[in-house]
Amino acid sequence: MIQLLRIEWLKIRSYKTFWILLGAFVLLFPVTYYFSASKYMETINTRTQESTMINSILGAPFVFPKVWHSAAWFGGLFFLLLGMLFILLITNEVQYRTHRQNIIDGWSRTDFILAKSSVMVCFILISTLLVFLSGLIVGLVFTPSSSSASLFEGIKYVWYFALMATEYLVLAFLVAILIKRTGLAIIIYFTTVCIIDNLLWILLTLKDSQLGYFVLLEPTDSLVPNPFKPSMLERRKASDTSLLLTALAYIGAFGYIILSSFRRSDLKT
Amino acid sequence: MSILSVISISKNYGPIKALHDVSFEVPKGSVFGILGPNGSGKTTLLGIITDVLKASSGNYLWLGKPGSHEQRKQIGTLLETPNFYPYLSGTDNLAVAAAIKGRGANDTDRVLEMVNLFQRRKSRFNTYSLGMKQRLAIASTLLGDPDILVFDEPTNGLDPAGIAEIRQLIKELNRQGKTIIMASHILDEVEKVCTHVAIIQKGVLKTVGTVEQVLSSTHDENLQVINIASNDLTKLGAIVREMPGISAVQITDGAIELTTDSTIDPAEINRYCFEKGVVLNSLSLKRKSLETSFLEITGKKSDR
Numbered sequence: 001m002i003q004l005l006r007i008e009w010l011k012i013r014s015y016k017t018f019w020i021l022l023g024a025f026v027l028l029f030p031v032t033y034y035f036s037a038s039k040y041m042e043t044i045n046t047r048t049q050e051s052t053m054i055n056s057i058l059g060a061p062f063v064f065p066k067v068w069h070s071a072a073w074f075g076g077l078f079f080l081l082l083g084m085l086f087i088l089l090i091t092n093e094v095q096y097r098t099h100r101q102n103i104i105d106g107w108s109r110t111d112f113i114l115a116k117s118s119v120m121v122c123f124i125l126i127s128t129l130l131v132f133l134s135g136l137i138v139g140l141v142f143t144p145s146s147s148s149a150s151l152f153e154g155i156k157y158v159w160y161f162a163l164m165a166t167e168y169l170v171l172a173f174l175v176a177i178l179i180k181r182t183g184l185a186i187i188i189y190f191t192t193v194c195i196i197d198n199l200l201w202i203l204l205t206l207k208d209s210q211l212g213y214f215v216l217l218e219p220t221d222s223l224v225p226n227p228f229k230p231s232m233l234e235r236r237k238a239s240d241t242s243l244l245l246t247a248l249a250y251i252g253a254f255g256y257i258i259l260s261s262f263r264r265s266d267l268k269t
Numbered sequence: 270m271s272i273l274s275v276i277s278i279s280k281n282y283g284p285i286k287a288l289h290d291v292s293f294e295v296p297k298g299s300v301f302g303i304l305g306p307n308g309s310g311k312t313t314l315l316g317i318i319t320d321v322l323k324a325s326s327g328n329y330l331w332l333g334k335p336g337s338h339e340q341r342k343q344i345g346t347l348l349e350t351p352n353f354y355p356y357l358s359g360t361d362n363l364a365v366a367a368a369i370k371g372r373g374a375n376d377t378d379r380v381l382e383m384v385n386l387f388q389r390r391k392s393r394f395n396t397y398s399l400g401m402k403q404r405l406a407i408a409s410t411l412l413g414d415p416d417i418l419v420f421d422e423p424t425n426g427l428d429p430a431g432i433a434e435i436r437q438l439i440k441e442l443n444r445q446g447k448t449i450i451m452a453s454h455i456l457d458e459v460e461k462v463c464t465h466v467a468i469i470q471k472g473v474l475k476t477v478g479t480v481e482q483v484l485s486s487t488h489d490e491n492l493q494v495i496n497i498a499s500n501d502l503t504k505l506g507a508i509v510r511e512m513p514g515i516s517a518v519q520i521t522d523g524a525i526e527l528t529t530d531s532t533i534d535p536a537e538i539n540r541y542c543f544e545k546g547v548v549l550n551s552l553s554l555k556r557k558s559l560e561t562s563f564l565e566i567t568g569k570k571s572d573r
Binding site: 010011015097103 | 337353355
């Protein structure tokens, strides 16, 4: 696996788009998060009646322990950049026909999928670490010294983020392997993530149904809900565990389709 | 033991039969040409034996064993077009291929020198000309000095000097004992380079054997072809038609092609024409070429 990752590194280390998109995520997410926190805390600290009310409804999203939740959610907002990058890294191989050449040169079909999976794992590790560090720094800066909250209470949201990142990337992987063409794959991915997924959620949560929480990316999205949405508006009754297991089932199913379709198919462009 | 055994391979794309029940053996130490018109199934066949395409039925053995990725690491293959990362240099592209093959990157300079690309090794692949891309692809096949090489149209995109160089390289590699499997639609190339040939047409194997066997299988021992020319082809044509032993006279571009009994000496024709008052300015006994055999085997243009 390490050897496969090393070869992937040889491929992407001089690829400009890789650095631009990765750099955009690594810079934009923490900076936006920090400035949002800073602006919010500034408003709260004016201590007007209105701001105190807002803060009590939202439950101090940039202060321990809720800071982990908001960090994970902000990370999710920017994560599509990595999803898009991952699609590019796969469809590029088809466009350059290097997916054929890698096999001709001696990789098995499974090696190819494992190599890309190793890149995926790196993306998950990097982004999760960034969520952790951003949450930690924002929490340390903005939590009042009088707070008695423990530092790592609510850290489960960082793990939920890792799961969300995994499901988003495995879906990107699936779309790239099945669609092959860069432009079309990115359009289909964004349409699925931003439109189809939400439409299904709306349709399947009508009349207080809980089914919508189990559709496509909703299990992981629902594990990290919008921290600025007052908890009294939350209609989810499905447990975290049930969503977690559903997300794992999706990841497993997508992974199976990716591997079996790539192993069976003719490698054409 | 054969280097490669192709056993009853068929490949269908829906109703289209790209390959139909193709079987042959590639002997060790041969330069094995797979010859056929464009679209005859050559690349499909090479795609199957390198596992980028899946056969609909049949199988293949490398060195007597079912094909595997570990075996492919020991085979240098150029399939269809040079496939490289456009933003990487020649050296970096070869480093990727070498790493996949499980070989160190220290072999890249040697192979780049072999194909005269060493000077441009640090340029990005997308700045290369078509010929340079082809050279890099050939260099990549030579990584790790494999004993088996598979080339699909190896001289594609090369200038005449490049073509001669690569043909020379292939012969040299063969002299070193390597087995080379080469697909081509260029008859001349196969004739100049190959020891064995398989002719494929519309996915069907028409014939296979050594180049000599394939040439002689379609050769009528009792006939020969002689080309003659003079300043007045019409008069020359009329004269030779009356000469005994001539079975066919065909006026072609600036010359006349005679099909004669193999007993006729070209000198007799020269003398006969001179006596009839026509001086020949060209006379040659035409060796039967693979082209003639190929056309005989694959039939008329409309069949191909």
